[in-house]
Amino acid sequence: MEKCDILIIGAGPGGLAAAVGARKAGAGRVVILERDVSAGGILNQCVHDGFGLIRYNEQLTGPEYAVRAVDEALKAGAEILCGHQVIRISEDKTVAAASRYGLKRFSAGAIILATGCRERTRGAISIPGSRPAGVFTAGVIQNFVNVRNIMPGRRVVILGSGDIGMIMARRLTLEGAEIRAVVEVLPEPAGLSRNVSQCIYDYGIPLHCSHTVSRIIGKKKLEAVEISEVDENMHPIQGTEQIIECDALVLSVGLIPENEVAEIAGVRIDTRSNGTVTDEFLQTSVPGIFSCGNSHRVMDLADFVSQQGELVGYNAVAYINGSDMKPWEESRGTSMAKGFPEPDTVTCTLCPNGCQIRFDGEKYEGNHCPRGVKFAEEERISPKRMVTTTVKTEDGRLLPVRTDRAVPKESVRDVVQSLKNISVRTPIKCGDIILRLTDASGETAAVIASSDMYQLLPM
Ligand SMILES: Cc1cc2nc3c(=O)[nH]c(=O)nc-3n(C[C@H](O)[C@H](O)[C@H](O)COP(=O)(O)OP(=O)(O)OC[C@H]3O[C@@H](n4cnc5c(N)ncnc54)[C@H](O)[C@@H]3O)c2cc1C
Ligand code: SF4
Secondary structure, X not given: OEEEEEEEEOOOHHHHHHHHHHHHOOOOOEEEEOOOOOOOHHHHHOOOEEEOOXXXXXXXXXXXXXXXXXXXXXXXXXXXXXXXXXXXXXOOOEEEEEEOOEEEEEEEEEEEEOXXXXXXXXXXXXXXXXXXXXXXXXXXXXXXXXXXXXXXOOEEEEEOOOHHHHHHHHHHHXXXXXXXXXXXXXXXOOOEHHHHHHHHHOOOOOEEOOEEXXXXXXXXXXXXXXXXXXXXXXXXXXXXXXXXXXXXXXXXXOEXXXXXXXXXXXXXXXXXXXXXXXXXXXXXXXXXXXXXXXXXXXXXXXXXXXXXXXXXXXXXXXXXXOOOOOOOOOOOOOOOOEOOOOOOXXXXXXXXXXXXXXXXXXXXXXXXXXXXXXXXXXXXXXXXXXXXXXXXXXXXXXXXXXXXXXXXXXXXXXXXXXXXXOEEOOOEOOOOEEEEEXXXXXXXXXXXXXXXXXXXXXX
């Protein structure tokens, strides 16, 4: 039995920040148990930018945010044990984890659940029709494309216009797929306006709101889907059916907090959301067991998950010391614009607020800070985007990369295509320059590694 002050389950942004919070609050031994082979959680497969805008005031990709979060946890003195799947938590705060070294047991003064979430599947939304190959969830596709270099199909329909659905629509487009439709049951896109603007509008992807996939067609392999308009009760309206031929259907229909181990410990779970039920200090129904991040409630931004993680780390130490805890303010993040951008506006993407800025020929309106004016002006005259993608390494893996600055919007596809022809040698550190992009006027941008990649050791 290994002893520690604070034991954290999950090394995503929530768990990593909780470790920092606990160490800053004076905890002795802080251990994070992570089932995956590396720390960072879901961020490792999110190669797009849009992370860290609040926490670091920078546009980072998911893997870059993960590198920073891991670095901060290690510098704070936390131990991260990867390849450790927690299988049982007891009410006396002992934990059993399966690892390649066998079953390990830990006892802790307080436990923090930071186990993230998983995706809703076709079963959860009951789409009628056959069960052919070619139906995937968005997170699985993200892993296929960004980590395993597998394309799921060439003609794709996406069901769900939350942020993950829209981000994958852009990613698959840049990888050469034709997104035949993004289908959304609500009258408006479900995700952030900045993603509607950057992922859907930028690439002219057809978006069908107030529609659903009403049938899946194909025996062994997916051949087509039928989409239908829905009524106010979200039921398909007869006579509105359209058949769209496709070879992949990507479901982006919501996330469910992952709390199986929490349930074993007797933690109360909200039966509607599957999130943990906590008090304002994020302590669950079992004293000394806390919860943060997506396992508590699914959050839009990793930045808020990290803020919450740090607070929970502090509170877990306060629990052990018998001192005052700090409450979590639920209202964080509510100012972010969601749904369709207003007509004739530019959606500012410099921070998650996504202000919608209008130009009346003389002045700009709708920006909540001066940076928005510069952004809207550039967007009107010569729009630019950061390129995020992957390149192959010589040992056959994929390295997430990005440009070090935004490049002209119309050149994004060309940059992604040109990067398909190169392969790079490991080891590589996050921030290393992979390639310099030049045009007739000289260097335009550099392509940099957005994650660390180590050399594979011979087995
Ligand atoms: C496709 C997609 C796009 C996104 N885009 C953005 C964006 O642009 N900007 C932004 O800020 N945010 C974005 N997010 C949201 C952000 O990534 C998440 O909110 C955040 O990563 C959640 O952090 P977490 O620590 O709660 O969970 P996770 O990152 O999911 O980490 C949970 C960890 O717990 C581990 N775990 C689970 N169960 C066990 C167990 N029993 N034993 C051991 N380990 C376990 C898992 O392996 C995982 O590593 C996006 C998310 C997705 C999925
Ligand atoms: S204008 Fe709005 S979206 Fe843009 S940086 Fe300022 S607050 Fe953020």
